[in-house]
Amino acid sequence: MNTRVAKIDTGTFACASFITSAVIHLAVFLFLVWWGRLLPPQITIQETYFVDVVNLPTVNPRSGSSSLKPPEATAMISRDPMPAMVVPSPPGAASKVVAKTSRQEAAETESAFEERMARLERNSEARHEESVLEKLRSKMKAVSSQKTAKLAASGVEAGSNYANYIKSRLEDALKITSSYTTKNPEVSVILTISADGRLSRMKIERSSGDAAFELAVRRAIDLASEKFTAPPNQSIFENGFVFKPKGISNGTSR
C-alpha cells in the first residue's frame, strides 16, 4: 500500500516538474528576447564605394581639372555646355548688352525683358564663375607647385591631379585593409603605372619593419590597382607614396 502511494506521488511529481522546467525555459527565453540579447543590431552588408572626394566632379582624371575645389565651383563646372558657351565671351559683350537694353527699354514687352534679364544674370554668373575658376586655378598652381613639383610627364596640373587621384584611391583602399602592430609604421612605395592604367611595378623602397602594415599596404595597392584609369597623355606614371596608418603622402618621385 505504501509503495502504491509513493508511486502515484512520483508520477504526478515528475509531470509537474517537467511542466515547471518547460515553463522556466520559456520564461528565460522570453526574457532574453525582451532584453534584446538574442536580437543584436542587424549587420547590414554594404557595398564599398570609392568616393574620390578630392576630384569628385572629374569624370575622367586625364582631363586635368584642378583639385581642391569648393563645392559651388564644382557644381557649376559639372554643367558642361554652359561654361563652354560663356567662358570665351569677352568682357565687353556684357556691357554692350547693357547699353542696348537701355536704348530699347520703352518698346520692350515684359517677357522680352525677363528674357534679357535672365541672359544678363547668366552672363554675370558666368563671369563670376570665370573669376572663381581663375582664382582656384592660381591657388591650385601654387599648392601643386609646392606639394608635387615635378610629378608626371604631362604638365604640373594634370600630373599632380593624376597623382592625387592615385593617392586618393590608395587611401580608400588602405582604409579597408589597414592593420599594424607597431606604433607609427611607415612604408614608402614606388608605383609605376603603365600607359594602359595597369600597375606594372611596385617596389617597397623603405619600411619601418611592421610586417602587418606592409601586408596591409600591399593589399591596399592590389585593391586600388583594380580600378586605376590610365595616366594622362599615354605616358608612364611613376611616383613614390609614403603610407602611414593616418594617410598617404606623395613621396619623392625617383
Add this chain to the structure above:
Amino acid sequence: MAIILGAGIIVKLVLLLLLSFSVVSWAIILFKFFQVQRAKRDSERFMDFFWKSKRFDAIASQVDRFANSPLTVLFNEGYSELKKVVEPDSKSDGSALSTDLGGVENVSRALRRATNSEITRLEKYLTFLATTGSTSPFIGLFGTVWGIMTAFEGIGKTGSASLAVVAPGIAEALIATAIGLVAAIPAVMAYNHFQHKIRVLINEMDSFSTEFLNIVQRNIAGK
C-alpha cells in the same frame, strides 16, 4: 531571434535538441531535488520515531507517515520477511534453532534487496543528467562547426572576407556552443550534488539495515 531564425537547418536542429536536453535535465533536477529533499527529511523523522518506539508492530502501523523515506521501504520489507520467518517458527518449537539462523539470513537478504531497489529508484534519471553534462557541449560544438562551414561557404560565394560578411555567420554558429554549455553546466553541477546526497542516503540505509538486523538477532537470540 533573428540570429536563430537565420541559421541553417542543421544548426536549428542542434539548437532544438539542446533545448529539449535542457528542458528535460531541468525537469529531472527539480524532480530529484524534491525527491531527495523529502527522502532526507522523512528519514530523519522516521529514525527519531524508530528509536522512540519499542515495538515493530507499532512502527509498522505508523510507517505510512514517512512514505518518502527509503528507510520505510527497508523497514516494511524487513518486517514482512521477519513475520514470515517468525510465524511458522512459533507453531513448532523443535526446529527453532535452525530456522532462527536462517530467519536472520532471510531478513538480511530482504533488506539488501530493498536497499538495492531503493538505490535504483533514487538514481533513476540521474544518468540523463550525466549524459547531458558530457554530450551537450559536443553537440553544441558540432552545431558551431557546421555553422562556420556554411559561413565560409557564404564567404566563398560572395568573394569578400570583410568582417561584415564573416561576423554574422560566426555569431550564429557560436550560439550553438553557448546553448550547449548552458544546458551542460547545470546538469553537471546537479549530477554531482545528487550523487553526494544519494551517497548519504545509501549510507543511512546501510546503517539502518545493520541496526534492524541487530535488533532482530538480539530478540531472536534472547527468546
